[in-house]
Amino acid sequence: MTYAVRFQKVSRHFGQVRAVDGVDLEIAPGEFFAMLGPSGSGKTTCLRLIAGFEQPTEGHIQIFGEKAEGVPPYRRNVNTVFQDYALFPHLNILDNVAYGLMVRGIGKVERTKAAEQALELVKLPGYGMRRPGQLSGGQRQRVALARALVNKPKVLLLDEPLGALDLKLREQMQEELKSLQRALGITFVFVTHDQGEALSMADRVAVFNNGGTVQEGTPQDIYRRPKTRFVADFVGSSNVISPDVMILLGGERRWASLRPEAIHISGDGVEAAVENTSFLGAATRLTVGMRGTRLHVTLPAGVNVPDIGASVRLAWQPADVHYMDDAA
Numbered sequence: 499m500t501y502a503v504r505f506q507k508v509s510r511h512f513g514q515v516r517a518v519d520g521v522d523l524e525i526a527p528g529e530f531f532a533m534l535g536p537s538g539s540g541k542t543t544c545l546r547l548i549a550g551f552e553q554p555t556e557g558h559i560q561i562f563g564e565k566a567e568g569v570p571p572y573r574r575n576v577n578t579v580f581q582d583y584a585l586f587p588h589l590n591i592l593d594n595v596a597y598g599l600m601v602r603g604i605g606k607v608e609r610t611k612a613a614e615q616a617l618e619l620v621k622l623p624g625y626g627m628r629r630p631g632q633l634s635g636g637q638r639q640r641v642a643l644a645r646a647l648v649n650k651p652k653v654l655l656l657d658e659p660l661g662a663l664d665l666k667l668r669e670q671m672q673e674e675l676k677s678l679q680r681a682l683g684i685t686f687v688f689v690t691h692d693q694g695e696a697l698s699m700a701d702r703v704a705v706f707n708n709g710g711t712v713q714e715g716t717p718q719d720i721y722r723r724p725k726t727r728f729v730a731d732f733v734g735s736s737n738v739i740s741p742d743v744m745i746l747l748g749g750e751r752r753w754a755s756l757r758p759e760a761i762h763i764s765g766d767g768v769e770a771a772v773e774n775t776s777f778l779g780a781a782t783r784l785t786v787g788m789r790g791t792r793l794h795v796t797l798p799a800g801v802n803v804p805d806i807g808a809s810v811r812l813a814w815q816p817a818d819v820h821y822m823d824d825a826a
C-alpha cells in the first residue's frame with residue numbers, strides 16, 4: 499500500500515530537546531488524520547516535517563511513496579493552513595487566495611478563476627475584493643483554507659486551524675471541514691490539543707506525548723480502549739483507578755479506566771458519597787468519594803440528581819472496566 503504520509507523512526511532534535519523522538523506513522527490516502535496531544539508533545543514539529551519546513555535528525559519520511567528528504571516544501575504537493583492564517587493584509591482576498599498560483603507562474607485569468615472556485619468551496623463567494631481586515635475571524639479562517647486548497651494539494655496540513663474561533667463557530671467549522679474533506683478526498687492531517695475535536699472529526703487519531711505517539715486508532719478505539727493512563731486521562735474524562743482501589747471494588751489488581759457515563763445509580767451498587775454535582779445541560783456530572791478514591795459519574799437527563807452530601811449506590815458492568823497494560 500502506498501501511504502499518503504509515512505514516518506519511519508523519525509526524530510527531530512533541537513539540541514537537547516527531543517521534539518519528535520522515533521515516531522512511526524502511516525496515514526492512508528484520503529484519510530482525515532488527527533494528531534492529538536498536550537502542548538509541547540511534538541505535533542507541530544511532525545506537521546512541519548511533513549511540510550518540509552523541518553528536516554528529520556533521524557529516520558525517513560515518504561509522501562505518496564516518494565522520499566521526502568531533500569524535497570523543498572513547494573515541491574511536496576502539501577499545503578498548510580496555519581492557526582494564525584498568515585494572510586497578507588495588503589492584498590485583497592482574491593489575490594491572497596491566488597498567491598500560490600501566481601508564484602507558480604499561472605496566468606491571471608486562470609488563477610482568478612481558480613481562486614473564485616476555491617472561495618466558493620469555502621462558502622465565501624463574492625468576498626474577493628475585500629481585505630483580510632474587513633473579515634471576521636471565521637471568514638479569515640475560510641480564506642486561509644481556500645488559499646491552501648487552490649493549489650490542489652494531495653495532503654492538507656492543518657495546525658490548530660480552529661483554535662482562534664469561538665465555540666459555536668468552531669463546531670460549525672468542524673462539520674464543514676469534515677464534509678469538505680469527504681467531498682474533495684484530500685488527505686487531511688490535523689493538529690489539535692482538543693480531544694473532542696479530534697474524536698469528532700478524525701477517521702484515525704494518533705495521541706502524542708513527549709515527542710512520541712502513545713496510541714493510534716479510530717476515535718472509538720482510543721476512547722474505549724485507552725492503552726495507558728495518559729491516554730485515558732487525556733481523551734475524554736475517564737476515571738483512572740489504581741490497582742489497590744480496583745481490588746476493593748472487586749476487580750483485578752491492575753490500573754483501569756472506567757468512563758463516567760458507564761456508572762449508574764443502582765440499589766445493589768457500591769456505596770459512595772456525593773461531593774459535588776454540576777448541571778451540564780444534557781447530563782449532570784457527579785463527583786463522588788468511594789472506597790478511598792474519587793470518581794466522576796455522568797447521569798443522563800431525566801435521572802434524579804442526588805443532593806451534595808447524600809449517599810448513593812453506584813454500579814457498572816464489569817465489561818466497562820478497561821484494564822490498561824501500561825501504567826505509564
Ligand code: ATP
Nearest residue numbers: 512515517535536537538539540541542543544691
Ligand atoms: P503546541 O500544541 O504547543 O504547538 P506541539 O505538540 O505542537 O505543542 P511542538 O511545537 O512540536 O509541540 O514542540 C515540541 C517541543 O520541541 C517543545 O518542547 C518545543 O519547545 C520544542 N521545539 C519546537 N521547535 C523548536 C525549535 N525550533 N527550537 C528548539 N526547540 C523547539
